[in-house]
């Protein structure tokens with residue numbers, strides 16, 4: 001999937017990874033086009049003084065900004081985009097004059113650079129990554145609020161319907177939200193093996209903060225000038241890393257069929273005096289029939305590897321289904337199908353091939369999500385006291401706790417849980433709130449609890 005590069009935190013994405021990214025992009029792009037998003041491409045470079053325009057929140061990120069100044073020190077240093085607000089919004093200000101210019105809906109698929117120094121991890125934390133960033137502009141807050149949730153639902157579908165990763169939709173705390181915005185919503189995943197939460201994607205309502213900063217105003221129907229309301233939202237190639245960690249097993253990758261570059265690998269099983277030509281022919285026609293039905297099938301007829309060696313290689317690559325065709329299968333006009341997710345083998349008549357493969361692929365997709373959901377739910381611990389919180393944290397749990405929603409308390413929990421594994425933090429306040437009996441107190445402060453929030457260590 002990936003090749004290490006001679007610069008730390010940078011990776012080469014090879015076809016097995018890029019084909020997954022392209023399948024996700026195909027779905028997401030077709031969905032946002034239904035919402036009237038238009039494709040744009042803005043420059044990679046931004047002058048540092050323009051980037052500094054967001055100085056109130058950018059100082060938090062400043063060290064991550066890669067800059068290069070020209071040969072003579074007269075030239076203003078140029079930065080590589082870590083995100084594109086400051087690149088785009090001066091032009092939104094120029095392009096938007098009247099309510100007739102709204103809503104403006106801009107999406108770009110691109111790379112961004114954030115020169116992070118904490119431990120680089122393929123897909124999960126890289127200094128350059130691919131993403132889509134949506135930047136939309138509305139006349140009213142209501143329109144913005146509605147779109148924030150429409151996009152968040154698309155991110156849930158990316159994770160649950162394609163990557164088979166369960167996520168929780170919720171709202172970020174004031175401390176964890178995008179500082180430049182009004183509020184942040186996110187889909188949060190959880191990795192049971194490490195007991196860490198991981199942000200899957202974010203959908204921010206920016207309010208009128210950037211309209212003020214970049215003077216993005218419009219004349220409404222009554223001829224009055226007012227400021228626009230904006231959103232911005234993104235998901236990244238990190239989503240591939242979350243899928244790998246969620247489904248992988250000791251044999252290697254386990255790919256959900258919806259994002260598998262090859263969904264079915266067909267392998268001839270020759271036998272010493274059997275008719276190898278007929279077997280290969282049967283394999284080729286199986287691949288052809290499946291491809292005609294829109295199933296991503298391929299043939300592995302390499303003569304320099306044994307069937308057993310091929311089984312292991314394609315299992316390691318996570319291909320959902322393997323079809324074996326040997327002399328016995330040929331004689332009985334059947335094929336043997338092996339599932340990657342649970343290893344079951346089944347012999348099916350060649351005449352039922354497409355139908356059965358479809359049923360099996362759908363079954364794998366559902367099974368992977370259900371299995372991951374059960375594992376994630378088994379990690380959720382509902383607590384009410386500080387001691388229970390610490391115990392759950394040390395047991396690698398995803399903690400659901402009643403919280404007074406005070407930032408000072410959030411900071412205090414971070415301070416009290418600092419350590420080499422990283423501090424605990426709020427992951428999100430799930431939209432789906434359990435009942436909060438009156439009188440329930442905050443696990444950390446003892447003050448009246450306002451909400452249930454997910455807490456835990458995170459990536």
Ligand SMILES: O=C1CCCN[C@@H]1CCCn1cnc2ccccc2c1=O
Nearest residue numbers: 061064082083114133178202232233234
């Ligand atoms: O999430 C999104 C969605 C897509 C558009 N951008 C927003 C917010 C990005 C927040 N952010 C994140 N890292 C940064 C790193 C360096 C400079 C600036 C930033 C920065 O503004």
